[in-house]
Amino acid sequence: MKNTIRCALALLAATTASGAMAQSTVTVYGLLDTGLAHMTNTNAAGDAVTKMPSLTGSFPSRLGFRGAEDLGDGLQAVFTLESGLAMDTGSMGQGNRLFGRQASVGLKGRYGTLTLGRQINMTYIALTKSDVLGPNLFSINSIDPYLPNARSDNAIGYLGYFNDVVVGATYSTGRDGSAAGGPSATNCPGEVPGNAKACRQITGLLGYETKAYGLNASYDIMYGNVGAANGLTSSDNSDRRVTVNGYFMAGAAKLAGGVVERTTHAATGLTESDLYYFGVSYPVAPQATLDAQVAKRDVKHSDADATMLVARLSYYLSKRTAVYGSVGHMKNSGLSAIALDAGGTVGVGRSQNGVMAGLRHTF
Template sequence: MKNILSSAAALMCGLAAVSAATSAQAQTSVQVYGIVDSGVAHMTNVNAAGDSNTKVPSLTSSFPSRIGFKGSEELGGGLQAFFVLESGLAMDNGSSQQGGRMFGRAAQVGLKGDWGILTLGRQNNMTYISGLKTDVLGPHLFAIGSIDPYLPNARSDNAIGYMGNFNGFVVGATYSFGRDASAAGGPAATNCGGEVAGNSKACRQYTALLGYENKQWGLNASYDRLNGNTGAAGGLTSPNNTDIRTTVNGYLMLGATKIGGGAIDRETNAATGQTESLLWYLGVSHPVNNFVVDVQAAARNTKNSDDDVTMLVARLSYALSKRTVLYTAIGRMDNDGASAVALDAGGTVGAGKTQNGVMVGLRHHF
């Protein structure tokens, strides 16, 4: 009898230990995820001589490739702690994107509750978030990010962020003590690290968003102001230099068809002078069985300048499964005056030339 009771007690203790361990484990969950996306693009008029080029894109294809780690823990009372670490990958050579950062797409920790989401670290700011549901092409190789490379790179280092959704009304903001600590070059590495003692303006950035959204339609507005500092790119070489974007955009669902568009006013006060431009875009996305057809037009008009651009892109995607997609796209970028905006993000084009492009690719989510 003693042996039976002893065995039963040991079994109960073991079950209790397993239960406690399972309960503790259930409080924390970690997920590895990512996108692997690559293709081949053929571009015309890549230089003043009018030559063509065929290549594997680096910055993006249909979506930027990435690998990420995210986790969360329930703290009780509806409060949750979480983290996100996300690294961008260049599929043509395997290098890191976002200025060579290890976790250039996101490196943040935060708290989430009924009151909203509070985040600390490198994160998407409100300019990025405001366009997520309205740009049908997203960060595609041929998209509005070719006209304004900041848009798909609208992330802030050294930042505090907040997002809240209250019965469809959305409010958000970020404040950065130094938007971009990388000096590697390009739109994601502009050498404006900030956090300078005695200089409260150096590379400071604040963004804000206000809007309303539901399953049928949404409308929002955002504001983005960046100060410069010594050595920063884009002519923002003084804390008094600024780059300001004001965005209004929206989307409408007509059954399964999505219409999205917006306008972005940009005012730059740089060491090289003052400029003002208006970028608008309008797109339609329509699914047919395993296919999705996306079409988008966009244009940028620069005040007091003939250097304007107009873009037209069409994309066809076919889902081989829930995780794997084949796609092809064609596009055209018309450059006026001395404008030299390439159709493909990060590409080149002869000044004043029209560029046509075609691409095919494969995307896998995990």
């Protein structure tokens, strides 16, 4: 639960016909999360390493500002500015962007929210309720690093909730303006005269979600351009993901899973894969929650598959502070070299074990 600092700025906005003043509310929030991880088989020689992770612990660290102004008749002006932080060095994340997690402004009303700017897209939103581990250091995000970085630059987005139905979409004219490297900085700024397809990205979401159960599906296709990462070096290259995800409550336990079908047409050729995942989250005590997940990546026409097992126990010292421990195992087959820890390394075809302990505080 975010501990907000409500500034209630009482700005002298335009006075309405009734004489009341519009009020702008700004919320400052953040999350600080770091720990230590020990990983085996980090290279071909089988060496182990102990380190403080940069990308995430149980959740990525961040500092954010969120605001809203009541415009009357149920309409609000809204904005979000959110920076990613690397707790091990204090540097900025998401390709060294100042507000790399989100930088958007929009309008929110009874028919949904329309936003402009850098924002999370529908692939990100689709997995939030079905992935019990979320952006944990050991998770399905190690298998597909795009999933926790599913954001789009230069985007217009829409998200609407109608009773239990959720509908959303984003359209980006240039999906990633940073060339710093990594899954969140892939050098595809787009907006090229004469080539509207260059670095374009489209995502969509349709779902039905209640407290007891939910099901959704998402679609995500991104195009490349000259110099873009991951082999998408032409606007004729593309990377497509289709997800189907669900969850349901069995008493106090949450059971959730899904599948991510991926097709990549890159300069190096065609790659097709499916990522299956299933997890359980259960409060083992009033202040403790156990999360466990199994996942498998199946690469078609290849033996470069991987299977992952992860468990995490979180103990809440308060509503805002928790300590946690996590263990995991990644089994790589053939030429697969997927590290158990997000952003880590592993020897080709080697299995990897990891343990992690950390501290998280939200404000």
